[in-house]
Amino acid sequence: MRIVRVSRPLSRSLPGLQINRVSCGFSTSSLARTAKDAVIEVSKTRNIGIIAHIDAGKTTTTERMLYYSGHTRRIGNVDEGSTVTDFLPAERARGVTIQSATISLHWPPVRENDQNIQSTKTSDLAPHNINLIDTPGHADFTFEVLRSLRILDGAVCILDGVAGVEAQTEKVWYQAAKYKIPKIIYINKLDRDGATFGATVKQIASRLHTWPAVCQVPWWEGGRRQFIGVGDAVGLRAIRWAGGGDGKSFEITQLNKLPKSEAAFIDEIKNARRALVELLSENDDQMVEKYLEAEEDHLAIRSEDVVASLRRCVLNPVANIVPIFAGASFRNIGVQLLLDAVVQLLPNPADAPDPELNLGGVEGTLSRLMNGDMLSTMSSHNSKVAKHKRHANALVQNLETCALAFKVVHDPRRGALVYVRVYSGIITPRSLLFNTNLQISERAPQLLKMYASDSVQIDAIPAGQIGVIPGLKHTRTGDTLISYIGANQKSGPPAPLNTLQLRPIEVPPAVFFSSVEPHSLGEEKDVRTALDLLIREDPSLQVVDDEESGQTLLSGMGEFHLEIAIDRLVNDLKAKASMGRIEIAYRESILQASQPETNAFDREQGGKQGRASCIATVEPLSEDYVPELDEYGYSAYEDGNRVTITLSSPPDPSSELGAWDGELPSHLSVPVIHNAVKNGALAALSRGINYAFQLHNTHVFINLNPRNHLFGAETTPQALSSAARLATKAALKATALKHGSALMELVMNVTVSVDEASLGAVVNDLSSSRGGHIMSLDDADVTSGPTVNSTNEDLPRIDISKVYAPPDPFGSSSQTQQLGIATDSSRQRNITARVPLKEMVGYLKHLRSLTGGRGTFVMSADKFERVVGQREKVLLKELRGY
Numbered sequence: 083m084r085i086v087r088v089s090r091p092l093s094r095s096l097p098g099l100q101i102n103r104v105s106c107g108f109s110t111s112s113l114a115r116t117a118k119d120a121v122i123e124v125s126k127t128r129n130i131g132i133i134a135h136i137d138a139g140k141t142t143t144t145e146r147m148l149y150y151s152g153h154t155r156r157i158g159n160v161d162e163g164s165t166v167t168d169f170l171p172a173e174r175a176r177g178v179t180i181q182s183a184t185i186s187l188h189w190p191p192v193r194e195n196d197q198n199i200q201s202t203k204t205s206d207l208a209p210h211n212i213n214l215i216d217t218p219g220h221a222d223f224t225f226e227v228l229r230s231l232r233i234l235d236g237a238v239c240i241l242d243g244v245a246g247v248e249a250q251t252e253k254v255w256y257q258a259a260k261y262k263i264p265k266i267i268y269i270n271k272l273d274r275d276g277a278t279f280g281a282t283v284k285q286i287a288s289r290l291h292t293w294p295a296v297c298q299v300p301w302w303e304g305g306r307r308q309f310i311g312v313g314d315a316v317g318l319r320a321i322r323w324a325g326g327g328d329g330k331s332f333e334i335t336q337l338n339k340l341p342k343s344e345a346a347f348i349d350e351i352k353n354a355r356r357a358l359v360e361l362l363s364e365n366d367d368q369m370v371e372k373y374l375e376a377e378e379d380h381l382a383i384r385s386e387d388v389v390a391s392l393r394r395c396v397l398n399p400v401a402n403i404v405p406i407f408a409g410a411s412f413r414n415i416g417v418q419l420l421l422d423a424v425v426q427l428l429p430n431p432a433d434a435p436d437p438e439l440n441l442g443g444v445e446g447t448l449s450r451l452m453n454g455d456m457l458s459t460m461s462s463h464n465s466k467v468a469k470h471k472r473h474a475n476a477l478v479q480n481l482e483t484c485a486l487a488f489k490v491v492h493d494p495r496r497g498a499l500v501y502v503r504v505y506s507g508i509i510t511p512r513s514l515l516f517n518t519n520l521q522i523s524e525r526a527p528q529l530l531k532m533y534a535s536d537s538v539q540i541d542a543i544p545a546g547q548i549g550v551i552p553g554l555k556h557t558r559t560g561d562t563l564i565s566y567i568g569a570n571q572k573s574g575p576p577a578p579l580n581t582l583q584l585r586p587i588e589v590p591p592a593v594f595f596s597s598v599e600p601h602s603l604g605e606e607k608d609v610r611t612a613l614d615l616l617i618r619e620d621p622s623l624q625v626v627d628d629e630e631s632g633q634t635l636l637s638g639m640g641e642f643h644l645e646i647a648i649d650r651l652v653n654d655l656k657a658k659a660s661m662g663r664i665e666i667a668y669r670e671s672i673l674q675a676s677q678p679e680t681n682a683f684d685r686e687q688g689g690k691q692g693r694a695s696c697i698a699t700v701e702p703l704s705e706d707y708v709p710e711l712d713e714y715g716y717s718a719y720e721d722g723n724r725v726t727i728t729l730s731s732p733p734d735p736s737s738e739l740g741a742w743d744g745e746l747p748s749h750l751s752v753p754v755i756h757n758a759v760k761n762g763a764l765a766a767l768s769r770g771i772n773y774a775f776q777l778h779n780t781h782v783f784i785n786l787n788p789r790n791h792l793f794g795a796e797t798t799p800q801a802l803s804s805a806a807r808l809a810t811k812a813a814l815k816a817t818a819l820k821h822g823s824a825l826m827e828l829v830m831n832v833t834v835s836v837d838e839a840s841l842g843a844v845v846n847d848l849s850s851s852r853g854g855h856i857m858s859l860d861d862a863d864v865t866s867g868p869t870v871n872s873t874n875e876d877l878p879r880i881d882i883s884k885v886y887a888p889p890d891p892f893g894s895s896s897q898t899q900q901l902g903i904a905t906d907s908s909r910q911r912n913i914t915a916r917v918p919l920k921e922m923v924g925y926l927k928h929l930r931s932l933t934g935g936r937g938t939f940v941m942s943a944d945k946f947e948r949v950v951g952q953r954e955k956v957l958l959k960e961l962r963g964y
């Protein structure tokens with residue numbers, strides 16, 4: 083039996099790397115250690131997210147990771163509001179994660195001078211740099227999760243061992259699968275009464291449609307209820323943590339040294355090893371070879387070979403395998419082994435799939451761009467780009483850096499902090515970065531690496547790394563930043579590179595809103611600045627000025643989302659404003675196409691004469707419209723509406739980006755014109771003619787003939803926006819007044835989890851009182867049987883009878899399930915339904931009362947649908963108040 087005590091890492095300095103302490107909270111030694119990130123190689127980097135349902139224990143687990151890696155000197159507690167990652171006042175007050183915190187750590191810790199220090203690694207691991215993102219679990223913050231997912235290379239999914247696979251986990255799981263992110267699962271809270279590891283493993287197969295590769299089995303003290311450690315099926319050993327400690331003391335025992343009283347536990351570890359080798363062999367030929375070399379003895383295969391095979395399978399999406407680990411973070415059990423697994427099994431940035439991008443409306447990948455393929459393909463469609471083909475190689479070679487700003491946070495002391503993930507090249511201080519979304523250049527004044535709310539200054543952010551640029555004035559969450567050798571200071575890199583966008587994501591509709599009323603006229607400017615900051619941080623919030631009512635409206639994705647945004651506006655950003663009631667936003671849709679409307683704008687704007695003109699036509703899109711990005715030359719699809727812009731002499735429907743080959747005024751480029759016109763058209767769609775709601779399913783066509791519609795220096799981008807707004811408004815007015823418009827409401831996809839006893843009452847309430855349509859009723863606890871209850875035909879079907887899971891000796895409901903005795907009233911059922919959003923407001927409270935507090939639900943926006951018949955009359959009466 084080996085006793086290991088992990089003590090604090092010793093301090094060490096790093097010659098040649100300048101480190102400036104930016105804020106307090108760290109010792110010099112930890113800063114020196116962490117600053118090594120700047121020079122750490124890509125193969126030793128992991129950009130990892132932690133995803134889960136609310137309350138599964140993400141923050142609790144992250145706190146342990148920080149502590150064991152030597153980054154903090156004490157373990158923060160969610161329940162006491164003292165965690166490092168949940169640092170916003172609103173997060174600490176509510177005990178939930180709202181923002182994705184980004185934090186870097188080393189695993190194993192850098193500590194070569196200390197002879198006593200060892201970690202629970204399963205092999206001799208060298209220190210790796212882990213950039214960790216703790217994401218929110220609440221459904222209202224799904225967008226925050228999505229925008230983090232797209233810059234991650236791997237994810238740890240944490241499950242609550244009592245609740246099993248919950249609805250929000252499923253949702254985020256499939257999003258991660260969409261971005262092809264390899265994952266490992268950690269089943270947490272195994273110390274709690276009713277925890278069922280085996281049943282949760284089966285649920286992973288049935289509900290997440292993936293093959294669980296059980297790497298650990300829980301260790302219950304002498305077969306009694308107390309959870310004390312884990313059996314490692316990979317390393318064929320058992321790890322027991324000293325009870326009540328900080329988790330740094332543990333014993334590692336090889337299977338043959340375990341006492342006889344643990345015979346059942348030893349057998350289970352062996353069963354798990356056999357099942358693991360079988361599962362890996364089905365997907366990995368090298369494992370089959372190792373198995374044959376070991377003379378078909380599952381237990382004789384070296385643990386290093388099992389790890390290598392697991393890694394190959396995790397990185398291969400076709401294998402569809404997820405390694406499973408066990409623990410109880412709150413009791414400080416299991417977290418070091420989970421960190422080992424992150425390093426051993428999850429990909430480094432070079433292993434991750436090729437990042438997707440969009441270049442002038444054409445979809446591609448970064449490596450296709452860098453090897454010149456993309457530009458060559460585009461040239462066959464577009465005469466203007468053909469000119470660039472000759473220079474394609476030179477163009478790409480001059481592309482120095484490509485990075486994505488995935489998050490902007492306003493820090494009271496340092497201003498806006500822009501978090502970036504660099505995909506190619508390197509960002510150094512003073513780099514000139516061209517923002518392809520805003521078409522402006524900004525210089526990076528300095529670079530930081532973040533440790534939750536603390537930071538250190540670094541010399542560079544190389545490809546594969548995550549870092550922070552403070553002091554950028556304009557960059558928003560989601561913007562792509564590139565640097566290009568010889569770029570024009572003003573207009574940036576040459577076309578089409580100036581349109582390059584990395585992994586664009588669609589912003590979901592903001593459906594709750596509240597008015598924002600500055601306390602006095604004098605406060606108006608400060609309130610506007612605070613609102614601008616808020617939407618720069620979170621693009622799923624929207625600010626709309628309603629010209630007619632004179633009100634400023636702030637909208638968000640959910641009641642809670644908006645509540646937190648208001649809290650941040652008033653308490654953190656100190657905006658002196660009052661907020662109105664939180665209400666639901668409806669939409670309005672036109673019924674018929676308009677005639678083309680020409681508008682000439684000619685007015686003084688900000689002390690300068692502005693002059694521009696264009697032609698607008700609007701037409702309704704079908705409710706099931708799916709945008710096809712390469713259908714038109716330039717087209718934007720935002721918040722359910724589409725804007726198509728042609729720069730040509732009408733009528734010329736085949737016009738494409740760059741088809742205009744004539745002269746443009748020197749201060750205007752094609753992307754600048756597109757951006758200005760698009761913003762003008764979208765502004766006109768923010769208020770409908772008949773009901774004053776934002777337009778939906780509307781396609782705006784703007785035609786602009788530079789010869790007739792541009793007027794030299796007088797045609798500023800602002801003048802173009804105004805012309806597009808007025809022309810679109812005129813077209814909308816013409817059709818809405820003549821043909822009327824439709825009221826639309828958001829319908830949600832709702833999944834309610836209840837026990838069998840409450841099923842009838844909940845179904846009845848959803849379908850009769852809330853106007854919902856029940857889509858399916860499923861068994862949430864599928865832990866046996868030959869096939870799964872797949873509600874989604876596209877997902878792989880897992881034969882549950884072939885899934886290995888250790889028995890659950892104590893879990894209340896699972897115990898009976900293992901024996902095949904279903905106690906009907908406690909059986910968990912999932913109801914999926916489509917319900918109008920309006921009817922779901924305040925639903926949680928109602929559900930709790932219907933289910934004795936046990937029911938839970940998640941929902942996500944499906945689509946806006948036209949309201950008809952009696953419901954339309956009732957809603958309009960409610961909205962108008964008469």
Ligand SMILES: Nc1nc2c(ncn2[C@@H]2O[C@H](COP(=O)(O)OP(=O)(O)OP(=O)(O)O)[C@@H](O)[C@H]2O)c(=O)[nH]1
Pocket residue numbers: 134135136137138139140141142143160161177178179180217218219220270271272273274409410411412413
């Ligand atoms: N018994 C037990 N409780 C735990 C464990 N891990 C976390 N908890 C508790 O579960 C609750 C939620 O933990 P968090 O770490 O805040 O969960 P989270 O997933 O970060 O939650 P959100 O940020 O709200 O999504 C807290 O009260 C924790 O103390 C565990 O291993 N055992």
